[in-house]
Amino acid sequence: MDERPVSLALKLMALTMFVFLLAPLIVVVPISFSGDSYMMFPPSSWSLKWYPAIFTDGKMTSAFWTSLLLAFVVTVLSLLIGLPAAYALVRLKPRGAEAMSALFTAPLLLPTIVLGLAILIVFSRYGLLATFQGLVAAHLVVTLPYAIRVLATALATLPIPIEEAAATLGASPFTVFRRITLPMMKSGLIGTTALCFLVSFDEVVLSLFMTGPRISTLPVAMYHHVEQQADPLVASLSVLLVILTLLVVLVVDRTSGLAKTFVK
Amino acid sequence: MTDRITAAAAGQAGEGFLSLKGLTKRYGGFAAVDNLDLEVPKGELVAFLGPSGCGKTTSLRMIAGLVPATSGRIVVGGQDLTEVPTHRRDMGLVFQSYALFPHMSVARNVAFGLEMRKVGKDEIARRVKEAIALVHLSGKEEHRPGQLSGGQQQRVALARALVVRPSILLLDEPLSNLDAKLRDEMRNEIRDIQKRLGITAIFVTHDQVEALTMCDKVVVMNQGRLEQVGTPVDLYETPRTAFVAGFVGRSNRLKATARDGVAEFAGESFAAQAGLSGPVEIMVRPHRVALSAAGADVTAGDHRVSGIVARTIFAGDILQYDVDVAGQIVSVELATRGGETVLQPGAAVSLSWRRQDVFVYGAAA
Incomplete structure (x- = not known):
């Protein structure tokens, strides 16, 4: 790579972009340390009280555990469904494989509000609204396209002779998959896991349709909290969530390289 | 060091250790391999020679079980393997692209086939060491394939295929990805090892020099059909068809x-x-x-x-x-x-x- 002098204009533009992207953080982080009882920027006094307040708010903690369990279950199911689906699409190449993979990605192209409305109408008939199973099913609609996409790409780029070599050495088809194919898909698997987890954990629009007084997810609980009382608790919670997201991204980057996992 | 391997691989020399009987592969109406009959005696190195698309690689893949035969039989040592899946055929295959397991060390690559055969831990360690020494890679056991040169990777592939003492060693254009100098070196090395172990081997190539200089017999193929089988001298001195005359050596026509x-x-x-x-x-x-x-x-x-x-x-x-x-x-x-x-x-x-x-x-x- 040859180093080229970067013009001042380009530097300025990059700086502007960073400020624009990071602006929410610049506002949220100071507010999270606010001593006021409502959100105001800049805060008139400083305090750490809003952080412990999160953990005594029953609605928030129960919503957090719901979201965490939900994201975990959704991620596991996405992998369990997405992996065989991707394998079938890429390796077994059934008739109409391309049409099917387009169909599986279609939910990504629809506005989530439309999906949410459709799911609301169908689920209300079967009593799935405001249930954990209902939330899992709704989230799978948006995580599965990601899972199938990323895993199919990971599979398609694997050289087939490597698997054939394992077979000639005496490995049964299942052993080939377990000992050769899966380990070689490592970065795709980690990417899928991180992606599904974050998509489910962050999901607001679909969850808004699906939650109720009985069950709520963290983003929905935060939304309702802000609607009712504008105290800085939500800002403190946001900072914690940013840190959690950052941790996930860091783990992905350390284990398999962020660029390698997502930019393909 | 190689005595053990030799003892296992050698056996009664005789006609037709590997027999192909009317072996055919059709894709729709197109015959990629058309009624191939061949007898390979034990311990011989036989080349499948021909231009690309002549069916030589398809034949090899049928022998390995990676491609199902449309009709015909594959018999090894008297046992019909036609319907036996790849992983129970007991053959060693070396690919043009090396096809090493990138997530495993050299030693683990070589050990893979032995693990599949449930060989004891100590014996695996000993045989892996032997095989790696056989291909002159001692000291590289813990390297990953990505850290090795092309020639070294192909040596690992060879060791990995040989360590299980396969009934037949199949080589699919193993030298095509190497540069000219390395190719000459590997040519001699493969031939030496094959002779030393007395292993029956099929060598697929489009390079007549490789076929003539390395192999006991050469099978010339064209458009899915067998043109001539013979020793390098036979093919050169008495080519039976115009195709063989044109493909092996230079000629005025x-x-x-x-x-x-x-x-x-x-x-x-x-x-x-x-x-x-x-x-x-x-x-x-x-x-x-x-x-x-x-x-x-x-x-x-x-x-x-x-x-x-x-x-x-x-x-x-x-x-x-x-x-x-x-x-x-x-x-x-x-x-x-x-x-x-x-x-x-x-x-x-x-x-x-x-x-x-x-x-x-x-x-x-």
């Missing part, structure tokens, strides 16, 4: 017409297959043609034609003349000894060659 088993070219008569009539090709190797200036004392030869030098190519060790004989070009290669006169284009010359160096084939329709 002269168009002529035959009548009742006699072909005519430039006033000379050439014996063809009894009763053959119609268009034919007369084949003679460039270095089997003697050349003398017109009018000079003629060297011994059963056939003689005269022509005009059209082109002179001096390549140091070889002096090549392209001679126009009755409107067709006959190439002549002479080994240089130093001091000879180099004839210039336009010189009248006479060419001669022996009867046993000429082959006449019915021209392909």
